[in-house]
Amino acid sequence: MKVAFVPSVPIDPTNSERSPKLLYLLSQWFDVVPVPTGALDKKVYDQSGNRFSRYIMFVLNEMSIAWTTLRMGKREGVDAVFAEGTYYSLAGGAAARVLGVPLIWDNHGNIKDFSAALGKSRFFLRGNLMLERMLARMAAKVLVVSRKEVDAYRSMGFDTAKFEVVPTCADMALVDSRLRTREEARRELGIDDQAKVVLFFGTLKYMPNLDASLYIVKEMYPAVAAEVPGTEVLIAGSGSLGEEAPHGVRMLGFVPDLYLWLSAADVCIAPIWKGVGILTKVIDMLSARRATVVSPLALEGIPELEHGVNCVVGKDRQDFARQVSDLLNDPRRADEIADRGRELVMSAYSWEEVSPRLKEIVASSGDRQVHDGRRING
Numbered sequence: 001m002k003v004a005f006v007p008s009v010p011i012d013p014t015n016s017e018r019s020p021k022l023l024y025l026l027s028q029w030f031d032v033v034p035v036p037t038g039a040l041d042k043k044v045y046d047q048s049g050n051r052f053s054r055y056i057m058f059v060l061n062e063m064s065i066a067w068t069t070l071r072m073g074k075r076e077g078v079d080a081v082f083a084e085g086t087y088y089s090l091a092g093g094a095a096a097r098v099l100g101v102p103l104i105w106d107n108h109g110n111i112k113d114f115s116a117a118l119g120k121s122r123f124f125l126r127g128n129l130m131l132e133r134m135l136a137r138m139a140a141k142v143l144v145v146s147r148k149e150v151d152a153y154r155s156m157g158f159d160t161a162k163f164e165v166v167p168t169c170a171d172m173a174l175v176d177s178r179l180r181t182r183e184e185a186r187r188e189l190g191i192d193d194q195a196k197v198v199l200f201f202g203t204l205k206y207m208p209n210l211d212a213s214l215y216i217v218k219e220m221y222p223a224v225a226a227e228v229p230g231t232e233v234l235i236a237g238s239g240s241l242g243e244e245a246p247h248g249v250r251m252l253g254f255v256p257d258l259y260l261w262l263s264a265a266d267v268c269i270a271p272i273w274k275g276v277g278i279l280t281k282v283i284d285m286l287s288a289r290r291a292t293v294v295s296p297l298a299l300e301g302i303p304e305l306e307h308g309v310n311c312v313v314g315k316d317r318q319d320f321a322r323q324v325s326d327l328l329n330d331p332r333r334a335d336e337i338a339d340r341g342r343e344l345v346m347s348a349y350s351w352e353e354v355s356p357r358l359k360e361i362v363a364s365s366g367d368r369q370v371h372d373g374r375r376i377n378g
Contacts, residue, residue: 001030110152268293286311286342
């Protein structure tokens with residue numbers, strides 16, 4: 001079975017982000033045809049550009065990606081189009097319709113929650129909601145990351161019969177191959193064995209991560225440092241904080257080996273107050289067997305999370321800091337929670353458990369007659 005994948009991204013088995021991991025997995029099972037995007041694609045999503053010109057470029061970019069998908073799909077004889085997110089799926093879906101093959105739309109999060117999280121306008125929401133309704137009709141399957149997403153779309157009037165839950169997962173074989181002992185990691189990084197280390201990561205170019213980092217610097221760290229002297233907070237991720245971090249908080253920037261820093265941490269944190277979908281960083285933290293403090297938002301995408309069992313939930317900004325301090329002061333409790341957090345990932349959020357279902361969904365989509373019956377695959 002040949003599958004066009006839109007857009008082409010670097011195939012990197014060590015990358016835990018959803019799109020690279022899905023492309024890697026699909027390439028293990030099927031003959032995958034990655035569809036490249038042109039220089040226009042980057043300009044469209046450059047928020048510093050003129051809005052009107054970006055709208056024009058958006059239309060041109062969609063046409064370009066659709067044409068490239070159609071041309072490559074026809075040349076290669078693809079049996080399905082697998083597309084990431086709304087905009088790439090719109091272009092991929094148009095090509096799939098002409099080719100007479102099914103579209104599999106990998107939806108990363110519903111547009112209503114996304115718009116609210118990023119403060120988008122009502123015009124933006126209505127326009128994108130219209131696109132998503134069209135895509136839902138075009139697609140043979142719609143992949144969403146959690147049951148909450150299915151419920152959200154159903155509440156907006158979508159027919160969810162085509163929806164399949166495929167959460168973002170951890171590759172446990174990869175995780176185990178990259179982790180070190182805490183002592184080894186700290187020795188490699190030059191971190192004192194007696195230090196209390198708290199880790200947060202995520203690109204600061206994404207507003208919820210930037211908001212979380214500013215909360216850590218201005219509110220959480222001062223409160224935790226007062227309760228647990230000698231605490232060091234590490235923030236990893238590309239982008240700028242916009243101000244100087246205080247002594248005791250290290251801005252690491254992009255780190256090529258996240259698992260090295262995960263190995264060195266005592267406690268991991270995800271103080272994300274706004275967002276959509278599943279918090280991939282929480283899956284990464286739990287998979288590395290690190291006690292993790294989360295905001296209530298994390299439970300919406302990972303409902304199996306349970307305070308005091310496999311994670312700790314900071315119910316508000318003040319309580320979050322208290323929970324971090326309590327874990328740092330009680331290493332035995334932190335280890336017990338870390339063990340159960342890893343068990344949760346292994347049983348429900350590992351690619352080892354979930355990927356057979358993904359393979360089945362994609363394979364079955366290529367076995368069905370699609371659109372107007374011009375082509376039957378299989």
